[in-house]
Amino acid sequence: MMSIAYMTWIEILRKRVLLVTTVLTMAFLGLYMYAVHAMASSLAVAPPGAVDLLNHFIHGALFLAIGLYTANFTVAYLNIFSAAGTISAEIESGLLLAILPRPISRWKVYLGKFIGYGAWGLLYGAVMFWSVVLIVHMNVDFPMDATTLVKGFLMFELIPLVLVSLSMIASLYLPTLGAGVAVTLLFGLGLIGGFIQRVNLTSSAQAALDNVGLITSLIMPANPLYYRMVYELMGGSNFSLSGGQTNNMLGPFCGGSVPSNAFVVYSIVYICAALLWGAYQFTRKDI
């Protein structure tokens, strides 16, 4: 199993995925740092009294949310397109024809691939998260404590695992391009679901929209996990975002409602179930 995971990493290294990702990530983080620095400087030169403590917090939160929102996208696409061809492309190319007759259970091959891509996703997610946090911390006086950071980080790290597990399932049934497109559209569906929940309508219409949002969250839990991460970083339960000034200021970078602990548990179960289902289907699959 670890041989398969190791081979996934070698593939990422040798196919220059790591190199390209590193270069583009550096470019993204450089641009982000420049933007945050510029905005933070304009705030600093504002006339005394114009920036009160709350505004300072809101701007810090906004910088952080924008950075993590964008990081969320890059992490998502990287993981989707890395894992989308893991089964189908290797069947098409004939790579699996040589591997599967070896004395290794198919579920171990599947799990090995998940470990490989999952670890890659976690590493990249960690780099993006801590880089964004560090940039905001260096430029804006935004309150951060270790507990909220770790909680937020853990939420953020669940996102690549959700996407990798889903992309691998898609790869069982669809060719590489189809699998990538399908999971990307599902990811988009999750985003729309999140936006819908932010719309304020009459109570009956609101209930219907909330249900739509809930269903999309259950199908694709990545976006709610992002909202929960933002919630944790903004102070968690000590600082209510719902309907407040911060919430309005953060706009689409913050969810209308905060996903519960039960939803976080659901997301973990979702990943495990996706893995089990994928491994089972892979075992039954004709190659």
Next chain:
Amino acid sequence: MTAVIETRGLTKEFRGGRGVRNIDLKIEQGQVFGFLGPNGAGKSTFVKMLVGLLHPTSGEAYVLGLPAGALEVRKRIGYLPELFRYQEWLSAEEVLRFHARLCKLDGVYARERIRQVIGDVGLSGREQERVRNYSKGMQQRLGLACALLPEPEVLFLDEPASALDPGGRYEVRELLTRLCAQGMTVFLNTHLLEDVESICSDVALLMDGTILAQGSVEDILHPEPVWDFTVGGWSKSAMADLESAAEFETTLTVRKLEPSGAAVLEVKLTNAEQVAWLNVQLVQRGISVYAIEERKNRLESWFLHLTESRSGDSK
């Protein structure tokens, strides 16, 4: 003899209607078995079931006495797929090291085996090159090296020499003959009938998913010895004269006769003494003998005869 590969009513049906149906096959230890058939006959489908890549729709398949595809079986077999590719971002040695880990070969033994199989398939000196730089023939050699790596008891080869040049094909034939002499059973899926003729002991012909014929190569190629005598000065009266003089049962047919008396006679004779006797008889009757040749059947004609007659039947 123990059956190393045995199938009973093995069937695989696909949605499109293709596949294989009711295949009964028994292959004994040490055999090089040739599995023949035109494109799309279902040969690769059958092999894929034996190595556990495809799940049969019905029937049973056993390899080394255990259900085909079982983990224990996969430890003891080698497989070279037809349309395969190895990780092109690795070197040949790295590919083999990866497969050694999958086969759970321990470090020292794995290194020794890798060195040995690289030599066996003629890749020595090229093992550090990336697979992406390999020609198709070299990739096929690497595939063969991978298949041989765990010292398998049964080797499944799906078109192992299709990309090789004549020299490469000869080397592979020699290698397989050597392995077979060491007791390895080889299941050879191929279009190259010349290879089958020279190394296989038994063959089966698959067409439209069913076995059309099977038997030993010897029986197919030499069902009854037939000799061609190219002669001059042949006359009709010589025929009756020779048949009455014969002290053994034989059949003499004139295949070709020219007005000058030049002819080709087809004679069924069982041994060299009978050939010599007939030669003497012809000469004594004033008939010149220009050439005597034993007619050799070719697998190709057997293959074409069966597949064409089957195609004719289906029309």
